[in-house]
Amino acid sequence: MPSLAAPAARDLRVLLAPLFEQAEHFPELTGGMAGSFRAQGRLHGIPRFLLSGPPAEHDPIRIGLFAGLHGDEPAGCEALVRLLGEFLHDPSAATGYDLVIYPVCNPTGYAEGTRHNHAGLDLNREFWRGSAQAEIAILETELRTHRFDGIITLHSDDTSEGLYGYTHGRLLNEALLKPALRASERVLPRNRSAMIDGFEASEGLIRRCFEGVLSAPAQQRPQPFDLIFETPALAPLDLQIEATLTAIETLLDEYRVFLAHSINL
16 A cells, blocks of 8 residues: 655744734734643644724624634635735725634644644534633633634535535524635535535535534624635645635625624614
8 A cells, every 4th residue: 555645744933924024014913822832842822813904884893713723724724824914905805804813723733734633632523512622722712702793714624525614504604605605616616515524515505513613602692603614625725725715705795794784774
């Protein structure tokens, strides 16, 4: 049998250096660490960046964007870095939003190029279950503290040949994800299979989901919109990034329209 290729190691400092440099020059961008922990004899941190868009007629809408829960899925991580750079050069796209961005939620997995964290666990099955993992404690604190109006989580699936997403069975999530998939499939095809990732699907939308995925606290009221966007991991990385950026920008535009209609009701 041919030997399996070793996971691709990545340097978090190289990924984040442009963002920290931009944070020194753009007052609307602040960068730092949501929290840190020790593992494998080293100190690791979960980076967090806040971009404040130009003001609108309403209070700022706080959106949390998360990537890199699985360390071998770099497309979402790089897409969020690109997104911040694009919004800094065209702030109008972020009007009315406070975007809280977590480009790499599993820093040890990202560094080693592995799905799991340093303890061999899938972090996206650990939320709100009393997990002992430091990454989960940090991210759950962020989710409680920020009380996001919307949550967008980015993943890549090496078993899918196209784009798809999870809506958690909520109508608003579906209404937002449908146009996002429609826009991003100009870059990559959509997965239109009847079964995706072990769940029934329709036109790339999955209404059920795994237990323990990243989400808002169950007691938060009102609940935010909450979407998971998946790219096909075996597609070229640049196309995955482009499709992800298109999806995020469409989601933000569509939620703005939703709010405008709600205000006028």
